[in-house]
Amino acid sequence: MEYDPEDLRRLAVKIAGEAAGLLRDIACTGTATRRIKGETFAADVKSESYILDALRHEGVRARVVTEESGVVDMGDDLIALVDPLDGSRNYTNCIPWSSVSIAFAPKGARDISEVIAGAVAPIFYGDPVSFSDNACYIGGSRVEPPGESERFIYVYVEHPEAARLLSDAIVIMGRGFKVRSLGSAALEVTWVGIGRGRAFLDLRPKIRNIDIAAGLGVVRVMGGTYLGPGGERPRIGVDGIERIGTIAVFSRDVPREVIEELSRGPLSSAGQGSPPASTG
Structure with missing residues (x-):
């Protein structure tokens, strides 16, 4: 059908x-x-x-x-x-x-x-x-796709080294960014898609496909993007529950150089040794 x-x-x-x-x-x-x-x-x-x-x-x-x-x-x-x-x-x-x-x-x-x-x-x-x-x-x-997004970055981070690298990356992005960790990845990814945030960064190997499947759909149709540790769009399956690992989601107005800097630093270095767990 x-x-x-x-x-x-x-x-x-x-x-x-x-x-x-x-x-x-x-x-x-x-x-x-x-x-x-x-x-x-x-x-x-x-x-x-x-x-x-x-x-x-x-x-x-x-x-x-x-x-x-x-x-x-x-x-x-x-x-x-x-x-x-x-x-x-x-x-x-x-x-x-x-x-x-x-x-x-x-x-x-x-x-x-x-x-x-x-x-x-x-x-x-x-x-x-x-x-x-x-x-x-x-x-x-x-x-419509947002002309410019709110300067919020939604972040989930546990390891001190990842936190340090993230701090360095935010400095590169410029002044005025506010960091939030609110507790519902589905909502925060969706908020990035509609311009109520500039980026969502989960620097732990915990988030799952079911957590953000709908949110990533919003991001995609609104012109945003998402990246894995290598700085490229990761393959995320849909046939069963799948843990994604570290991921960065961006609204449409994030400069490419910022994406590249984050993929070189926090994304590639985050979450080493973290056990799988629910994002709850």
């Missing part, structure tokens, strides 16, 4: 938005914050269950790659990458910065660049950001 990307965008907005509303309704309650195991809380499971049921109800035939269940076989027409609760540590501590994201790729897709539609829905405030083809929307309004 053929799926129209615009129909998939609307579906992603609908389901992600409904799941975000469900999580908003139970936020800061024992119903949501009960720990199931490890980094998994009751809210993660509840949101994922809702999304899977909603996809079935809509008749979507897809291989669903999702945080808690891994891969759920619901057909072979599409691949759906789902993060039912990105920023779960924020959410379970009543910090209002977390999100739900859903992205769709066609059958047979091998790389995250082949994602054709998706949405990231903030749980606590703000409209979903979504994309399909070459268009991006905030709520129901189409938005």
